[in-house]
Structure formats: C-alpha cells, structure tokens
Amino acid sequence: xGIIDSHTHLTDQRLHSQVEAVIHRxxxxxxxxxxxxxxxxxxxxxxxxLARRFENVSCTIGAHPHHASRCDDxxxxxxxxxxxxxxxxxxxxIGLDYYYGRDYAEAQKDAxxxxxxxxxxxxxxxxxxxxxxxxxxFAALDRQPVPKRGIVHCFTGTxxxxxxxxxxxxxxGFTGVVTFDKAEDIQEIxxxxxLEDLLxxxxxxxxxxxxxxxxxxxxALTYFVARRIAELRxxxxxxxxEAARRNxxxxxxxxxxxxxxxxxxxxxxxxxxxxYYHAVIPQSRRALTEPALDALLAAIDGAGPGxxxxxxxxxxDPLHRPGLVxxxxxxxxxxxxxxxxxxxxxxxxxxxxxxxxxxxxxxxxLMINGDRKPFPECPVAADMGVGTWExxxxxxHCAMERPWEVSIQSFExxxxxxxxxxxxxxxxxxxxxxxxxxxxRF
Numbered sequence: 001x002g003i004i005d006s007h008t009h010l011t012d013q014r015l016h017s018q019v020e021a022v023i024h025r026x027x028x029x030x031x032x033x034x035x036x037x038x039x040x041x042x043x044x045x046x047x048x049x050l051a052r053r054f055e056n057v058s059c060t061i062g063a064h065p066h067h068a069s070r071c072d073d074x075x076x077x078x079x080x081x082x083x084x085x086x087x088x089x090x091x092x093x094i095g096l097d098y099y100y101g102r103d104y105a106e107a108q109k110d111a112x113x114x115x116x117x118x119x120x121x122x123x124x125x126x127x128x129x130x131x132x133x134x135x136x137x138f139a140a141l142d143r144q145p146v147p148k149r150g151i152v153h154c155f156t157g158t159x160x161x162x163x164x165x166x167x168x169x170x171x172x173g174f175t176g177v178v179t180f181d182k183a184e185d186i187q188e189i190x191x192x193x194x195l196e197d198l199l200x201x202x203x204x205x206x207x208x209x210x211x212x213x214x215x216x217x218x219x220a221l222t223y224f225v226a227r228r229i230a231e232l233r234x235x236x237x238x239x240x241x242e243a244a245r246r247n248x249x250x251x252x253x254x255x256x257x258x259x260x261x262x263x264x265x266x267x268x269x270x271x272x273x274x275x276y277y278h279a280v281i282p283q284s285r286r287a288l289t290e291p292a293l294d295a296l297l298a299a300i301d302g303a304g305p306g307x308x309x310x311x312x313x314x315x316x317d318p319l320h321r322p323g324l325v326x327x328x329x330x331x332x333x334x335x336x337x338x339x340x341x342x343x344x345x346x347x348x349x350x351x352x353x354x355x356x357x358x359x360x361x362x363x364x365x366l367m368i369n370g371d372r373k374p375f376p377e378c379p380v381a382a383d384m385g386v387g388t389w390e391x392x393x394x395x396x397h398c399a400m401e402r403p404w405e406v407s408i409q410s411f412e413x414x415x416x417x418x419x420x421x422x423x424x425x426x427x428x429x430x431x432x433x434x435x436x437x438x439x440x441r442f
Contacts, residue, residue, distance in 0.1 A: 002032025003226065003241050004248045005219040007093075007127065007153045007173055007201035010036040010057065011046045014205040014216050022218050023054055029220035030264055032056065032245070033256060037093050037127065039064035041078040044088075051087035058254060060090040060127050063111055065097045068104060071111035076118060083122055089252040090150060091119040092127025096140075099131040109136060116144040125251055126150035128170070134161045141168050151251055154203050159189050166197045171247055173199040176209030176217060179228040191232040195243035199251075200225045238276045238315055262291050263299040268308040272296060274328060275314035275321050293327055300335070311340040311363075319347035322354075329358035342409075345395035352398050361405040363434070364396055366424060368410070368417040396429065409434035 005026070009015065015022050026034060036051065036059050038044025044061030051059040061082045063071040082088060094115045096108050119126045125148040130137045134157050149169035154177070155162060162172050177183050178190050190198065200222055202209075208217035209224040226244065230237040249256055264271045276290055300310065310332050312318045318325050318341060325341065332339045340361035343351070351362070399406045408431050410421035418435055425433035 002245060003030055003200070003222050004245050004254075005031055005034045005202050005204075005222040006151065006199040006244070006248045006252075007175075008034050008036050008204045008219050009039075009206075010034070010050050010204075011038065011043050012205050015218060016046070016050075019050065022220075023056070026219040027056070028264060028266060029223060031219050031222055033058065033248075033254065034219045035060065035089065035248075035252060038062065038082075039093055040067050040070070041075050041082070044079065044082050048082060048085055048087055051085075058089045058252065059087055060092045061088055062090075062092040062094040062115055062127065064093055065095050065108045065111065065129060068108040068111035071107075071114065076114060079115070080118055080122065083118075083124060088124075089254065090125045090127050091115055091122075092150070093129045093153060094126060095129035096133035096137050097129060097131045098133045098136075105133075105136070108133075109140060112137075112140050113144050116140065116146055119146050119148065119150075120144065124148055128152045129154070131156065134164070138164055138168070149251065151199060153199075153201060154207070155189070156186065158185070159192055162189050162193060162197075166193075171197055171199050171251055173201045174225060174229060175201050175203045176207040176213070176221070176225055178232075179209040179224055180213065181210070187228075187232050190229050195233075195239070196247060198229070198244060199248050200229065200240070200244045262296055263303060265303055265307070268306055269311070270300070270303055270307055270309070271311050271313050272299065272328070273314050274312045274318040274324060275316050290321065290324075293324060293331075296324075296328060297331055300332070300337075307337065309338040309340065311342055311361075313342040317344045317347040319343055319349045319351075322347075322349035326354065326358065329354070333358065343395070345392040350398065351395045351402075356402045356404070359402075359404055361407075362399045362402075364392070364399070364406070364408045366392070366408050366410050366421045368420045368424070400429070400431075407432040407434060409436050411436045 010019055034057050036047045036057055038047035038059055038061040040063055047059035047061065051057045061079050063075055083091060094112055096112060098105060116126065126146050127150055130152055151171045151173050152165045153173035154175045155172045156177065165172055172193060174190050178186050202217050202219055202222050204217035204219060206217055208215045209221055212221055226240045227237055230240045262273045273291060274296065312325060312328060329339050338360045340363060341359055342363050342365060344365050408421065408425035410416060410418055412418065422433045425431045
C-alpha cells in the first residue's frame with residue numbers, strides 16, 4: 001500500500017543538497033508521492049522545479065506566517081502566477097503563528113486573509129500552519145471561506161480545536177510529534193479523530209519521528225507516523241496508510257492511480273507486495289482485501305524493461321498466502337526472472353510445501369527484541385506476528401537443504417538487537433547477514 005507524505009520541505013538545504021538520494025530512499029520505503037511545500041515566492045519556485053523534475057512530487061506555494069511582512073502585492077502576484085502550474089496543488093503554507101508572541105499578529109492575519117481570498121479565486125485548497133492562534137484562525141476562515149478547503153498541518157492544538165477544523169471541512173495532519181513519548185495529548189487526538197479526517201506527514205527536515213528523533217527528517221520516515229497512529233487506534237497499519245492516502249488525494253486532487261502500487265523497483269530488482277494482511281495489535285486482526293494474482297502480474301509486466309529479479313514480500317509474511325506464492329513464483333519463472341521470498345519463518349505454511357525450482361533465494365527476517373542468548377521464543381519479524389525460535393529454525397534448516405541462496409536480515413527498529421541477529425546468521429548458521437534500514441524492502 002503506497003504511502004503519501006502530505007507535507008515535506010524538499011527545498012530545505014538539508015534535503016535539497018541530496019534530493020536525488022532523498023527521493024530514492026523514499027521510493028524504497030514505499031513512499032508513493034510527496035507534496036513539497038513552498039513557503040514564499042522564491043522557495044515556491046524551487047519547489048515547483050522539483051515537482052517538474054520528479055514525477056512523484058507535487059508542490060504548494062504560499063507565504064508562511066513568519067514571512068507575513070513580505071506578503072505584499074508583488075508577492076501575491078507571483079504566488080498567483082505560480083499556482084497556475086498543474087504541479088501546484090494548493091496555496092500554502094499560510095496561517096498564523098503566535099508561539100513567539102503577537103507582535104506581528106496583524107500582519108499575519110492580513111497575509112492570511114489575502115491568501116485565503118486568492119485560494120478561493122483560483123479554486124485551490126490551502127495548507128494552514130497554526131500555532132497558539134486557533135481562535136484567530138477560525139475567525140479568518142469564517143470571514144473568508146475557501147471552497148476547496150484544505151489541511152491544518154502539523155496539528156498541535158486540542159481535540160476541540162481539531163473538531164472545529166473538521167467542522168469547517170479541513171483535514172488534520174499528524175507529524176512525528178505523534179510518536180514522541182510525552183505527546184499524550186496529540187496521541188489522544190490521533191486516536192479519537194475519524195480516519196477520513198486525518199493525514200500523515202513528515203514536515204521534513206523537522207520533527208523526525210521516534211526512533212529517529214533529533215536526526216534530519218525525510219519522507220522515508222513517514223512510515224513511523226502511520227505506524228504509531230495504527231498502534232494508538234489498535235487497527236492494522238494498512239488501514240491508516242490507505243485512509244491517509246485517500247484523504248490526501250482528495251484534498252490535493254492528485255492524479256494518482258486508484259489502486260496503490262504493488263511494486264517497488266530499484267534498478268533491475270523489484271519488491272512485490274503479495275500480502276496486505278498486517279496487524280500491529282493481534283486482537284485487531286480482520287479480513288482485508290488482498291492483492292489479486294492478476295494485479296500482481298500486471299504490476300510486473302508494467303514494470304518496464306531491464307527487470308531481472310523479483311522479491312515476494314508484503315506487510316506480513318507472504319506465506320500466509322501459500323497458493324498465491326506458488327502461482328506467482330511459477331509465473332515469474334516463466335518470465336525468466338530470478339525469484340526471492342522474504343519470510344519470517346513463522347507463517348502457518350512451512351517452506352517444505354514449496355517446490356525447490358520455484359525460488360532462487362530466501363531471506364529470513366529475524367528480529368531479536370530481548371537480551372537473552374541464544375534466542376528461545378524470541379519475536380521474529382516485528383509487525384509480522386510472534387512465534388517460536390524452534391519454528392524459525394526448522395524453516396531455516398529446510399531452506400538450507402534446498403538449492404536456494406539463503407540469508408538472514410534484520411531491520412533497524414526500536415529494541416532490535418542487530419548484533420545478536422548478525423551473530424545468529426554468521427556464526428550459528430554460517431549465512432550472509434543483511435542489516436536493513438527502516439526504509440529498505442529488499
């Protein structure tokens with residue numbers, strides 16, 4: 001299920017200086033699309049250049065409240081001209097910020113009203129920045145309504161203020177703040193809001209989520225925002241991603257496929273999402289619509305030339321769908337592709353059920369979350385279910401007896417004991433070990 005980062009700042013020097021690498025990491029993290037924010041005419045032009053350069057980037061242009069004193073007739077004229085471009089999906093970010101005091105409150109309110117009027121005239125939504133100024137924001141929105149509505153991004157108000165935003169037709173954006181240990185108020189709001197009223201965003205390079213707090217944020221980290229909201233709501237992660245994606249497309253009128261991408265490509269290799277089934281809280285597991293074989297093969301056939309290797313993965317263990325894995329593996333072989341399987345070793349179906357010639361490679365996802373050594377009853381594959389060490393080892397030995405290339409990987413996630421997993425792979429089983437960052441899929 002493709003993720004959309006609804007608010008990022010790719011023009012910030014910390015990201016712009018390495019923008020190709022940032023976009024690449026985002027793609028590997030299953031970030032389907034990004035909206036980069038221009039907070040002034042000059043910054044907006046840079047944002048527009050990025051949106052024209054990268055097909056998975058859109059942009060907005062507006063005058064940030066910190067620049068309200070420069071929001072004169074010339075600036076508004078430049079913003080109006082820029083927003084005529086198809087790549088510009090909203091006016092913003094605009095708004096009010098009284099966090100450092102109200103010395104420039106009147107200038108901010110004037111700039112906000114003029115830009116709300118501009119958005120209404122050109123028929124585009126707005127992206128609102130608001131800190132400690134919700135009463136004045138609501139007064140401005142009531143005075144100058146915006147037919148296309150918009151987003152109150154990086155929401156840090158109260159639940160009542162969030163509901164007032166929704167009452168006026170606005171969506172509410174949540175950032176890495178929702179992952180912070182002491183952000184109980186924001187977490188309560190994220191849990192209480194209707195799914196159809198929320199978006200997920202990074203506001204990168206600011207507000208990196210746990211476990212990256214204090215580092216430079218980037219779109220690839222959007223996953224952690226979605227994951228924390230899923231935990232708070234006790235629902236599958238895919239439901240948060242799907243709802244936020246749908247809401248973002250609606251507000252920005254993005255021209256994206258109705259079905260999210262099932263394939264992530266990196267050069268001659270690709271990762272194929274064979275299973276959505278995913279629950280961060282076991283009690284919340286429920287039936288979800290899974291990718292169909294025809295759709296998965298269409299994703300492969302539409303990947304373009306030069307594809308040589310496909311890894312079967314997903315938001316849970318692909319072996320939860322053994323029949324599909326068998327059909328996919330054989331279809332990929334018929335297409336002359338090397339085929340790999342990423343498994344936790346914990347699904348109901350054992351690897352012994354697969355024919356040796358269906359696969360070329362198997363990579364086991366090993367997550368060791370405890371301090372004990374070796375690893376009795378350790379959780380294997382965080383976010384993919386919990387099983388016993390014996391089951392994992394049994395499947396691993398089965399794979400090693402087949403003519404497959406077998407390796408072990410572990411993700412850089414909170415609580416993961418990477419060195420213990422490496423020791424298990426390299427010393428206990430004499431296998432290659434892959435240390436994966438959060439944004440890698442294969």
